[in-house]
Amino acid sequence: MNFFEKVIELPPDPIFGLIMAFKADSRKTKVNLGAGVYKTADLQPYVLESIKEAEKRLLEEGANKDYLPIDGLPGYVEATKQLVFGDADSRIYGAQTVGGTAALRVAADFLREHGYGPLYLSDPTWANHTRIFKDAGLEVNTYPYFDPKRLCFDFEGFCNALKQMPEKSIVLLQGCCHNPTGFDPTFDQWKEICQLMEARHLFPLFDFAYQGFGVEPEQDATAIRHFVQAGLQCAVAVSHSKSFGLYAERTGALYLVCQNGVEAKKVGSRVKMVIRGLYSNPPCHGARLVSLILHDEELKGHWLNELANMRERIAQMRRVLVDLLEIKTTRFDFLAGQLGMFSYTGLDQGNVERLIAEYGIYLPKDGRINVAGLNQENVTYVADALLAVTMN
Ligand SMILES: Cc1ncc(COP(=O)(O)O)c(C=O)c1O
Secondary structure (H helix, E strand, C coil), X not given: CCCCCCCCCCCCCHHHHHHHHHHHCCCCCCEECCCCCCECCXXXXXXXXXXXXXXXXXXXXXXXXXXXXXXXXHXXXXXXXXXXXXXXXXXXXXEEEEXXXXXHHHHHHHHHHCXXXXXXXXXXXXXXXXXXXXXXXXXXXXXXXXXXXXXXXXXHHHHHHHHHCCCCCEEEEECCCCCCCCCCCCHHHHHHHHHHHHHCCCEEEEEECCCCCCCCHHHHCHHHHHHHHCCCCEEEEEECCCCCCCHHXXXXXXXXXXXXXXXXXXXXXXXXXXXXXXXXXXXXXXXXXXHHHHHCHHHXXXXXXXXXXXXXXXXXXXXXXXXXXXXXCCCCHHHHHCCCCEEECCCXXXXXXXXXXXXXXXXXXXXXXXXXXXXXXXXXXXXXXXXXXXXX
16 A cells, blocks of 8 residues: 555645755856845845854853753743843743744644634745644635835725734734835834734734844834834744854744733743644754844854945845836836835746746746846846846
């Protein structure tokens, strides 16, 4: 008997499939604008110097490899809490997780167990969101986010959708640098969203994977801090993959903002059981590095500088791209208003297919580009190709 006879092969994951196709392309002019990974001006992977220094210190300390607690390294959880919320509020329960992905999944399991749902995602959103939440057994719906006519955040559409959602729905919000559009609500819009959600008893689940990629980390946390200060209970799924360049170390955290410390303890006990069943406890290396950096003023300053350099290189490449396109058309002017690693270009699937086939420029079919894949050498080539596939 063949137990796997009926298994039907699926196509590769869209983003990881794109990476494989890029690697297999032999054209010298090829450009990778696909996966959301930061690249240096030489288009190389970037291990931050502050991380290297922390690794050196860790090695000297000779930390052991015993299991961490189910909810991770306490010093890391506290330091990340401080970074996100600005203080060590005892109403907030925190757990270290296996990257931001597991933080979202753990939150989803906990919320579903307690009768919350359905869950609403922005349209469009990060490609993996739907799978994470469906696998957690939640009904997944969408709310309007990007206005394809006005090429901006669809605030009105979003608010109208909030008004229709049933009580106890979970609304996934991206705290800053929205993936894939690059458009965030203004602070005044966040305030209105917060009021509406409170009035309609909707549960905010923040996905916070790009702190410090839009503006200073403190400022990128403004929306989340506003919800907390306004007294809302909410969840925040944090990823340090991008801001510390710790992609492969799976370094994340989940926070649940409760009404008081007693409630936070109860909530923590349930979250720990979710984690125990999913992956038992998190890995130690990335969390030790982040904890070391955030507890050492000098290392922290070094990291903040490196983060600012990444942010500035991305912003600069976006400006150069927009300037080059602007010479020929106003069609792409809206890119200038975007923040963070991604730009939603408004390209359709046909445009994207041509970029890949004719130019070896790789991006997902929704037309999102990773701006960190651009540098001074390839940006003119990319701008010309964008113009060619949209104007001819
Ligand atoms: C919006 C968003 N949320 C969450 C994640 C997950 O991050 P991690 O790699 O830490 O699991 C990503 C990663 O690309 C992302 O773009």
